[in-house]
Amino acid sequence: xxxxxxxxxxxxxxxxxxxxxxxxxxxxxxxxxxxxxxxxxxxxxxxxxxxxxxxxxxxxxxxxxxxxxxxxxxxxxxxxxxxxxxxxxxxxxxxxxxxxxxxxxxxxxxxxxxxxxxxxxxxxxxxxxxxxxxxxxxxxxxxxxxxxxxxxxxxxxxxxxxxxxxxxxxxxxxxxxxxxxxxxxxxxxxxxxxxxxxxxxxxxxxxxxxxxxxxxxxxxxxxxxxxxxxxxxxxxxxxxxxxxxxxxxxxxxxxxxxxxxxxxxxxxxxxxxxxxxxxxxxxxxxxxxxxxxxxxxxxxxxxx
Numbered sequence: 001x002x003x004x005x006x007x008x009x010x011x012x013x014x015x016x017x018x019x020x021x022x023x024x025x026x027x028x029x030x031x032x033x034x035x036x037x038x039x040x041x042x043x044x045x046x047x048x049x050x051x052x053x054x055x056x057x058x059x060x061x062x063x064x065x066x067x068x069x070x071x072x073x074x075x076x077x078x079x080x081x082x083x084x085x086x087x088x089x090x091x092x093x094x095x096x097x098x099x100x101x102x103x104x105x106x107x108x109x110x111x112x113x114x115x116x117x118x119x120x121x122x123x124x125x126x127x128x129x130x131x132x133x134x135x136x137x138x139x140x141x142x143x144x145x146x147x148x149x150x151x152x153x154x155x156x157x158x159x160x161x162x163x164x165x166x167x168x169x170x171x172x173x174x175x176x177x178x179x180x181x182x183x184x185x186x187x188x189x190x191x192x193x194x195x196x197x198x199x200x201x202x203x204x205x206x207x208x209x210x211x212x213x214x215x216x217x218x219x220x221x222x223x224x225x226x227x228x229x230x231x232x233x234x235x236x237x238x239x240x241x242x243x244x245x246x247x248x249x250x251x252x253x254x255x256x257x258x259x260x261x262x263x264x265x266x267x268x269x270x271x272x273x274x275x276x277x278x279x280x281x282x283x284x285x286x287x288x289x290x291x292x293x294x295x296x297x298x299x300x301x302x303x304x
Contacts, residue, residue, distance in 0.1 A: 006138050007067040007082060010059065011089045011099045014072065017041075017048035047114070054113035054127050055090050061131035073098050077280070081106060086137050088130065089123060096122040097207075097275045100149060100299045101161035107137040107144060109302045121210070124303060133302060143303045147228045148205045151295035152272055158282050162274035163299055164208030166292055168262050168284065169200020170269045175241070176200045177265035180250050183258055194247040195265070199238035203260060203292045206230055207299075212276070222252035231294050232256045259293035 014022070020030040020041075031041040062068055071079045076099055081087070087108045089095040096110050110123030111130060125133065136142045152160045152168075160166060169176035180201070181193035204213035206228035216236045217223050224234040233255050240248040264270045270284030284290065 004084070005065050005067055006063075006134075007069060007085050008059075008062045008134060009069045009071060009079075009081065009085045009087050010055070011071055011073065011076070011087060011091075011095060012055065013091055013095060013098075014074075015048040015051050017044045020044065047117075051091075051113050054111070057127050058088060058090055058111055058130050061127070061134070063131075063135060066134070076102050084138075086134055088134075091123065092118050093120065093122040094275075096299070096301070097163040098277070100147075100163040101274060103299070104297060105300055107142070107300050107302050109133050109137065122207075122301065129304075133304075137302055145229060145299075145301045145303050147207050147299040147301055148231055148233065149295040149298055150203050150205050150208075150233050150274075151293060151297075152203075152274070152282075153291045154272060154282050154284065155288055156291075160272060160274045160282060161295055161297065162208070163205060164211055164275045165202045165204035165213060166272065166274055167200055167202050167276075168272050168290060168292075169198070169238075170266060171271045171278070171281070172269060173199055174269075176270065177246075178270075179263040179265065180237070181261040181263075182250065182253060182255070183261075192250060193261075194250055195245055196237065196240055196248075196250075197243065197246040198240040201235055201237045201262070203233050203235045203255070205233050205294075208275075209234060217252075220251070224252060224254050226254065233292070233294050235260055235292070255293055259291050262290050262292070264288045264290075 024030040024033055034041050085106050087106050090111045090113055111125050111127050112118055112120040112123040150162045150166050152166045175197050177197050179195050206226040209226045226234050235253055237251045242248045264284045264286055267286050271281040272284050272290055273281040
C-alpha cells in the first residue's frame with residue numbers, strides 16, 4: 001500500500017466580518033447596525049478580504065501532491081489530526097494556543113496575515129515563506145522551538161492541556177475555596193499546603209507568562225524566571241484572602257519535578273479550564289483533586 005502524501009492542515013478563526021454576518025444574517029443589516037452607532041462596515045470588510053487573500057495565497061503554496069484540510073477554531077475538538085500532518089495557523093498568536101492542546105509532535109507553522117495588527121510572537125512567518133517551510137518541515141530541515149505546555153489531571157482521569165495557562169477557580173470568578181499543596185506525589189510526601197479563599201489561581205508556561213500571568217506578576221510583584229522552552233511552569237494565586245480558616249503564604253512558585261495539587265472546597269461553580277476557553281471546562285466540585293505540572297508533550301513551533 002502506498003504511503004499517504006503529507007497533509008497541510010490550515011487552522012483559522014472567523015473574521016470580525018463573518019461574526020457580524022452570523023449575528024445579523026445579512027451584510028445590509030450588519031452595516032445598518034454599525035452605522036446606527038456611528039461606525040462603518042468598510043474597514044471590517046477590508047480586513048476580512050485581506051485575510052482571505054492571505055489564506056488563499058497560503059493554500060496555493062502547498063505542494064501540488066500534498067493533501068489539504070481547513071478547520072475553524074470552533075471545530076478543533078472534533079477534528080482528527082494525523083501524526084504526519086503539518087499544521088498551519090493563519091491568524092493571531094492565540095490561534096497557536098487554541099490548536100496546541102490537540103496535537104502531539106506535529107510541526108506548527110504560524111502565518112501572520114496582518115503584521116500591522118498582530119504582534120506575531122508565535123505566528124512569525126510571512127505567507128511568502130510558507131511554500132519553503134512546508135516541505136522543509138516534513139524533511140526535518142527547519143528550526144523548531146519546543147515550547148513547554150501545562151497539564152491538569154482531575155481525579156487521575158480527566159485531562160486538560162494548555163500552551164498558556166490552566167485556570168482553577170469559580171466559573172463566575174467570585175471567591176473560590178480550595179486547598180493548595182506543593183510537593184511530591186502522595187499525601188504523606190507533600191511538603192507545603194494551606195486552605196485558600198481567592199479569585200482562583202493560574203498555572204502558566206513560559207509562553208503564557210507573557211500574557212495573563214504577566215498582569216498578575218506586575219500587579220503583585222511576584223515575578224518568576226520562566227523561559228518558554230524550560231520544562232517548568234509557574235503558579236500565581238489571584239487575590240488570596242486571609243482569615244481564621246484561610247492563609248496566603250503560597251501565592252506564587254515555580255513547578256518542575258514537584259506537581260501542584262489543588263483540592264476543591266466548592267459545592268458549586270468550581271471549574272478548571274485551559275487557555276482562556278471558559279466554555280470548555282472540567283467541573284471542579286467539592287472533594288475533586290487536580291494535579292498540575294509541566295506536560296510530557298510540547299508545542300513544536302516552526303520558527304524558520
